[in-house]
Amino acid sequence: MRSSQAFYLGIAVGGVVVFLYNSLRKKSQYKIYGDVSELIGNTPILRINSLSEETGCEVLAKMEVYEPGGSAKDRVALGIIEDYEKRGLLKKGDVIFEGTSGSTGISLAMLARSRGYEAHICVPDDTSTNKIRLLESLGANVEKVRPASIIDKNHYVNKARSLAEQICNDQDDPRNxxxxxxxxxxxxxKVHYQTTGPEIYRQCDGSLDAFxxxxxTGGxxxxxxxxxKQKVPNVRIVLADPQGSGLYNSVKYGVMYDSVEKEGSRKRHQVDTVVEGIGLNRRTKNFEAGAMYIDDAFRITDKEAVEMARHLVSKDGLFVGSSSAVNCAAAKKLAEQLGPGHRIVTVICDSGARHLNKFWKITSEDTSGP
Ligand SMILES: Cc1ncc(COP(=O)(O)O)c(C=O)c1O
Structure with a gap:
């Protein structure tokens, strides 16, 4: 080979090497996410060391607090919005209505902003000012409604439905x-069936004893x-229910009842507990869709939830919201019931930061619990 040929060959080989290097570098291990909805799902799983060591079971938590909107409701809000989009019912400027006192409104407001929709959220007027300010900061219209029974047309869920109907029926309003x-x-x-369930199954390599x-909502x-249940037929599915909710008795004995339902004893709230986001006194379509797979239930008192929240902060550095504290308290009871050597998965639903002016106020101030 002549020296000039060797020279050009060297340049060509060098070029190929540089090209390969650059193309490999472009396919970096780090994905650049296109918008906020692409950040939803694929949350990590964490071993809760204190509970695992105390019980001899492996207690794992699906960290839904890592969603961009701070809770698993991001998955649900995205699923609902995409369903309406596929059916051609949402275009820019249209309005999404929801009746919620919590996380779903925050997730809907976040996604509505990123896709050019309006979010109109009806909340009970005793909803914490923190949450109302958060919703407003996310650009939602927030409508405060007096607390009422679910059969009352002024219940915040019914109010949201009827406001949506009003816009649909108004010939002069171009919005849907x-x-x-x-x-x-x-x-x-269905969103949890398609995403959260498979993620947990994969993250556990198909090996878990209970969820x-x-x-x-029951979703x-x-x-x-x-x-x-379809993938691991022997897995136990267990409900963690706060005090004041009728679901515990519904699962255990087939009767939707809680002692606070006794005549004259019911307080102002639908479910009398400091816990937000879980507990219900009716069976929704979403709960019914899974009721046949629920094997057992634990009732967790507010005192137990508060104690668990304190425990998770002091032993594991985990600052969780009230429903997560209920979940972990039930996971511990279940671990004690099953005995050492089992793997139990629960959910950290949201952060304690969202509960600073209610649950964590009680948790921090009152050392004897509520
Ligand atoms: C903080 C929090 N945890 C748990 C849940 C319960 O999830 P689901 O509605 O899927 O039963 C909710 C629901 O609103 C929630 O807001």
């Missing part, structure tokens, strides 16, 4: 409106429970 309806809209449990979580327990 949809009602998210997280309690009855079965997109909710325990609370029910607000999580129904979707995850249904998926896991």
């Amino acid at each position: 409106a949809v009602f998210a309806d997280q309690f009855e809209n079965e997109v909710n449990w 325990v979580t609370g029910a607000g 999580t327990i129904a979707g995850v429970g249904r998926y896991l």
Whole structure:
């Protein structure tokens, strides 16, 4: 080979090496996410060391607090919005209505902003000012409604539905409106069946003995429970229910009842507990979709939830919201019941930061618990 040929060959080989290097570098291990909805799902799983060591079981938590909107409701809000989009019912400027006192409104407001929709959220007027300010900061219209029974047309869920209908029926309003309806809209449990359940199954390499979580709409327990039962037939699906909720008795004895329902003893709230987001005194379509897969239930008192929240901070550095504290308290009880050597998965639903002016106020101030 002549020296000039060797020279050009060297240049060509060098060029190929540089090209390969650059193309490999472009396919970096770090994905650049396109918008906030791409950050939803694929949350990590964490071993809760204190509970694992105390019980001899492996207690794992699906960290839904890592969602961009701070809770698993991001999955549900995205599923509901995409369903309406596929059906051609949402275009820029249209309005999404929901009746919620919590996380779903925050997730809907976040996604509505990122996709050019309006979010109109009806909340009970005793909703914490923190949450109302958060919703408003996310650009939602927030409507405060007096607390009422679910059969009352002024209940915040019914109010959101009727406001959506009003826009749809108004010939002069160019906007369309949809009602998210997280309690009855079965997109909710299906999203958990399609995403949260398979993620937990994969993250556990298909090996787990129980899944325990609370029910607000019932979407999580129904979707995850249904998926896991199909993949791991012996897995136990267990409900973690706060005091004041009728679901515990409904699962254990087939009767929707709680002692606070006794005549004259019911307080102002639908479910009398300091815990937010879980507990219910009716069976929703989303709960029904998974009810047949629920094997057992634990009732967790407010005192037990507060004690667990303190425990998780002091032993594991985990600052969790009230429903997560209920979940972990039930996971511990279940671990004690099953005995050492089992793997139990629960959910950290949201952060304690969202509960600073209620649950964590009690948790920090009152050392004897509520
Ligand atoms: C903080 C929090 N945890 C748990 C849940 C319960 O989830 P699900 O509605 O899927 O039963 C909710 C529901 O609103 C929630 O807001």
